[in-house]
């Protein structure tokens with residue numbers, strides 16, 4: 078149980094349950110191959126059965142950390158900061174992103190969009206989930222749509238989501254890692270047939286980096 082004082086700071090977004098931070102290469106989507114500092118915030122109740130960071134789900138396992146400390150640390154490593162989780166939009170991102178922007182950093186988010194959009198973002202990667210669909214506002218604001226393909230039905234879901242997202246969003250299909258061998262050839266075939274889509278691979282897993 079958090080003390081009342083800490084809980085109040087978390088509610089304001091002055092403290093956040095920090096799981097891990099690491100400087101790496103963005104492995105997925107539009108910015109693949111570029112250096113970025115990742116901040117992984119704990120807490121997610123979307124429940125994707127194939128999620129590759131289930132350790133992030135329980136926010137109580139991750140210590141509430143002051144955002145000034147998070148920002149001071151991040152700014153030492155990179156001009157581009159990726160906020161991920163867990164589901165970062167479960168928390169109020171307003172102050173964290175404001176403080177990162179004050180340092181002239183590029184601020185990106187990886188989100189399912191299942192919670193209301195907060196914060197100021199240079200790049201929003203929306204990865205919608207069937208279990209808990211995105212809110213309306215994030216479809217209008219996403220820069221990329223990255224749909225995970227775990228089975229054939231996910232192509233239908235991807236098309237439904239592409240209908241909802243703003244017309245400037247760049248569209249990606251990414252194989253679910255445990256079904257990589259099965260789904261990647263289907264994605265390749267699909268993208269050649271419907272070239273509005275692009276392939277996204279989890280390249281950090283091939284590179285053996287975080």
Ligand SMILES: C[S@@+](CC[C@H](N)C(=O)[O-])C[C@H]1O[C@@H](n2cnc3c(N)ncnc32)[C@H](O)[C@@H]1O
Nearest residue numbers: 127128129162163164187188189204252253254
């Ligand atoms: C772990 S999630 C955290 C951010 C947010 N909760 C979300 O789902 O977008 C980061 C990215 O990894 C993707 N992802 C998670 N597990 C995956 C898996 N097994 N295979 C492929 N992509 C996966 C998600 O769809 C998302 O795009």
Ligand SMILES: Nc1nc2[nH]cc(C(=O)O)c2c(=O)[nH]1
Nearest residue numbers: 102103104105161187281287
């Ligand atoms: N290298 C690397 N790139 C990523 N892109 C999105 C990630 C995430 O877990 O949000 C991720 C990650 O965990 N590592």
Ligand code: SF4
Nearest residue numbers: 121123124125128163
């Ligand atoms: S929404 Fe993201 S963090 Fe949450 S379970 Fe799904 S992939 Fe994992």
Ligand SMILES: [Mg+2]
Nearest residue numbers: 129130161287
């Ligand atoms: Mg990851």
